[in-house]
Amino acid sequence: MASNRPAPSTPFPPAQREGETFGYGDRRADEGPWEEWNPTEDSVVPVRGRHRVAKQRGGFARSSTVLGVGVIAAVGAGGMASANTGKPPVSISLPDLPDLPEMPSVGSLFGGTATEAPETATATTALSAVGVADDHAGTDAGEALRTRILAQAERQQGQAESRATAAALASAERQSAAGAARAEEEAAAHAAEAKSKAEAAAEKEAAKKAAKLAEEKRRAEQAKLAGQYTLPTSSYTITSTFGEAGSMWSSGHHTGLDFAAPTGTLIKAIHGGTVTEAGWAGSYGYRTVLTLDDGTELWFCHQSSINVTAGQKVTTGEVIGRVGATGNVTGPHLHLEVHPGGQATGTDPMTWLRGKGLTP
Structure with a gap:
């Protein structure tokens, strides 16, 4: 098999034509520069199947990738802000993307639903502003979650304290009722004892008065009898x-x-x-x-x-x-x-x- 004569080496790589892009538009390391070589029948392999790499069209793939990275970064920042409420929020800026007729607006991805995209396509929001808003929204959500947790803990603690207070009040009321009952019984016992003593004293006083009256009556009768009777003689x-x-x-x-x-x-x-x-x-x-x-x-x-x-x-x-x-x-x-x-x-x-x- 005849071989071709080797081509002379190129002093510098061939320049890229302006406007020709492969992948993301900038030259990558695997895109050259290459040295020229003379293909032969043995070195040339026919391209079969779907192994060919299609040339990327336009900047849509690049924009979609950046948009996905921005969304992930925004969501991650919101989660971090929700987890770390004690630290100041970190703003995340994303490059502004042009609104496309066939894509929902960026604002609809965060604030609305897919059905609202056509109506809000004209009122789009810059992705950088959306990232900041989402950052604050994550912070507010974390703070709201923390507030709800604290409020729930306070309610539970308040309920426990209320139950303890109610139990203490019920116990105090029972003790107070028992003490009042004992005090009432003691008062009744003291009153009965005092009444008994008073009655005994009254009876004793009445008996004393009766005896005194009887003695006075006896003396009065004796005086009366003495006035009616007399001794028969004197000096006897x-x-x-x-x-x-x-x-x-x-x-x-x-x-x-x-x-x-x-x-x-x-x-x-x-x-x-x-x-x-x-x-x-x-x-x-x-x-x-x-x-x-x-x-x-x-x-x-x-x-x-x-x-x-x-x-x-x-x-x-x-x-x-x-x-x-x-x-x-x-x-x-x-x-x-x-x-x-x-x-x-x-x-x-x-x-x-x-x-x-x-x-x-």
Whole structure:
């Protein structure tokens, strides 16, 4: 096979024709410069299939690539701004691209929908401004997210605090109610105790007053009786009492009460009544019998003289005779006997006189 003669080396690479681009318009390293070479049949390989690289038409591919890179950068910047809200936002500038009739506007990619693209094609926004706006939008979105999270945390904390406060208030109310109930019970117990003490004190005071009134009444009655009754004589000495045993008395015991006094001492009526007997009575000497309204007979014996007669009405303290020593006696004295209801057997004159408020 014949070979071609080698071509002389080119002192410099052939110049590119103005306006001829491959790929992105600028010359790349794999586009030359090359040295000229003489093709042969062996070195030339027929081009088959779809391995040929088509020449790029216009600047649309380059613009689309730049647009994709700008969008990714803008979205990435927005995410970074949302994650790092504490740092100042970083503005991202993208080259301004011309609006194309067959492409939606750049502003519609960020602020609107695909259906709005034809209507907003005339009001396009520069991509640099869109990048800045998207940067701020990402920052605002991150701040809004942070604000929502903080607000939600505050609401949850507020709800927890509200529940705790409500539980504390309920517990305090229960404790207060229990304390009020205890206080009420204690107050009721104290009131009952105080009432019991007051009633006891009142009863004691009433009993004391009643006793005092009874004593005053008794004294008043004694005073009244003392005004109605009087002792039979004065300046006397009690020498013999009722029931004393001895041979000097025919019955073997003393039947009355003896008031020893000088002869001639006045004898007075103990109470008002009627004289039923007045005269000599054997061993009793001169005796006066005074019958009271209730039938009780009073015997005044051994008188030296009698000043009343039978059937005569006398009053308390009126003189009815004088002390003497007539009858069976050992000395001058007044022998007094008391016979309730006119009975033959008498009763103790000392007890009877004390019953009338008198103390011999």
